[in-house]
Amino acid sequence: MSPAGGFGIYVHWPFCLAKCPYCDFNSHVRHQPVSQEHYAKALATELARYAEMVPGRTVDSIFFGGGTPSLMEPKIVETILNEVARLWHLPDTAEISMEANPTSVEATRFAGYRSAGVNRLSVGIQALDDKELKILGRQHSVSEAIQAVEIARKTFPRISFDLIYARPNQTLKAWEQELNRAIDLAADHLSMYQLTIESGTMFQRLYAAGKLEMLDPDLAADMFDLTQEITAARGLPAYEVSNHAAPDAQCLHNLIYWRYGDYVGVGPGAHGRLTLEDGTKLATSTEKHPETWLGLVETKGHGAISEDRLVRDEQGDELLLMGMRLHEGIDVPRYEQLSGRQFNPQRLLNLQENGMVEWVSNTRLRATQTGFPLLNAVIAELASD
Ligand code: SF4
Known part of the structure; x- marks a missing residue:
């Protein structure tokens, strides 16, 4: 699976x-x-x-x-x-x-x-x-x-x-x-x-x-x-x-990463995103300093220094930040289902009218060539209420 x-x-x-x-x-x-x-x-x-x-x-x-x-x-x-x-x-x-x-x-x-x-x-x-x-x-x-x-x-x-x-x-x-x-x-x-x-x-x-x-x-x-x-x-x-x-x-x-899938991260300073069987999305990170990481794994069985449960808002933000970098854009129903929120219709319309984003299909939204150089601002606008 x-x-x-x-x-x-x-x-x-x-x-x-x-x-x-x-x-x-x-x-x-x-x-x-x-x-x-x-x-x-x-x-x-x-x-x-x-x-x-x-x-x-x-x-x-x-x-x-x-x-x-x-x-x-x-x-x-x-x-x-x-x-x-x-x-x-x-x-x-x-x-x-x-x-x-x-x-x-x-x-x-x-x-x-x-x-x-x-x-x-x-x-x-x-x-x-x-x-x-x-x-x-x-x-x-x-x-x-x-x-x-x-x-x-x-x-x-x-x-x-x-x-x-x-x-x-x-x-x-x-x-x-x-x-x-x-x-x-x-x-x-x-x-x-x-x-x-x-x-x-x-x-x-x-x-x-x-x-x-x-x-x-x-x-x-x-x-x-x-x-x-x-x-x-x-x-x-x-x-x-x-x-x-x-x-x-x-x-x-x-x-x-960009499609907001799951990945295990092992080794010093590695990050991971894991969806557990109960649906929890976990953000993991390990100790950065190599010898300290090695010591942790040898004594505790792992080098993890954080394993945080991401709330729905955080998952939505991450999906936007990663997915809008892609030419294929994001799957909007998945964004809504993960985050529990919808785009503000007026903000979305403004972005479209200014040529910053466009629909690629009924469900996929992406940044345009004009929007790409201003991606951080575009994402901030999409994420706003
Ligand atoms: S220091 Fe190492 S990781 Fe960093 S750019 Fe140079 S070769 Fe790559």
């Missing part, structure tokens, strides 16, 4: 070779090797606990994220996949994704991940310019990235790239060339994020000290528009604000 929106498993690997200056993910650098077997055992312990809470499910997707999960030994990945298959039903059709950085060392492990069962690789290329990669603090060069992509393409049925744009001093022309070059590398999926200043990062400190200049917001908006045009023209249209894919190549795991 799969709940509405699907059922996925997220596995967080919290370690990286170095901390990128823009990154606020739960990622940590360790100068001594970590015991991967210890972590695998703890991940299996958390999985088993969640399997007791949501038993008998069919797993639609598994996602190894991080941090840098491509630092995991393939046999560790295999152990975790075997554990998922033991605890739930894992069909051959399940999407099994892994994030990977394109250093030459990590590329040597790709075949091992494929043998373990990974069928989709998401490669963190970020930029196709060596100078820019250095500014972003990345550990790979453009030529390493291209070689890693070649290997990935021969190894995995599906590959995706991550790119960061609206970087300091980037021009519209330079982004156009870089994006076209990335598409030439023949991924079936692209995730493209504008560079933003996140709190607690090195970039935030440089920005606050006046040593980092961000791109003009109007130019960044032009880059967003250009991204939509180029990807649509080249067969990878947006299906979510920042994600673009060829037909049938959308990332099922991310769709589970």
Whole structure:
């Protein structure tokens, strides 16, 4: 059985070779090797606990994220996949994704991940310019990235790239060339994020000290528009604000988040959303610090630090926040049933008349191209009484 929106498993690997200056993910650098077997055992312990809470499910997707999960030994990945298959039903059709950085060392492990069962690789290329990669603090060069992509393409049925744009001093022309070059590398999926200043990062400190200049917001908006045009023209249209894919190549795991499905989150700092048998929707999160998380799992049997029951209003807000990011929009009857509320007819009409939202069918509502850049305001309006 799969709940509405699907059922996925997220596995967080919290370690990286170095901390990128823009990154606020739960990622940590360790100068001594970590015991991967210890972590695998703890991940299996958390999985088993969640399997007791949501038993008998069919797993639609598994996602190894991080941090840098491509630092995991393939046999560790295999152990975790075997554990998922033991605890739930894992069909051959399940999407099994892994994030990977394109250093030459990590590329040597790709075949091992494929043998373990990974069928989709998401490669963190970020930029196709060596100078820019250095500014972003990345550990790979453009030529390493291209070689890693070649290997990935021969190894995995599906590959995706991550790119960061609206970087300091980037021009519209330079982004156009870089994006076209990335598409030439023949991924079936692209995730493209504008560079933003996140709190607690090195970039935030440089920005606050006046040593980092961000791109003009109007130019960044032009880059967003250009991204939509180029990807649509080249067969990878947006299906979510920042994600673009060829037909049938959308990332099922991310769709589970955006369609407000259920997902188990294991590993340090992982989040989950689980619908229990009595209909309760639970929001889970785990301890972020890796060694503390490991200690908690080993002593208490899990690393969870919160397991909150979401009231109907909260569920409605979450469904709106996630679902309105999608090109397919949201299922309005499901929103009404989950939240117990309806859109204010006058506010909805105003949004329609201003070209911000549109009906895709009798039951589905979505943001328009005009509405997407103002999505937060559109969602706030929809959620108001
Ligand atoms: S490799 Fe990814 S997760 Fe690790 S520090 Fe860089 S951006 Fe963050």
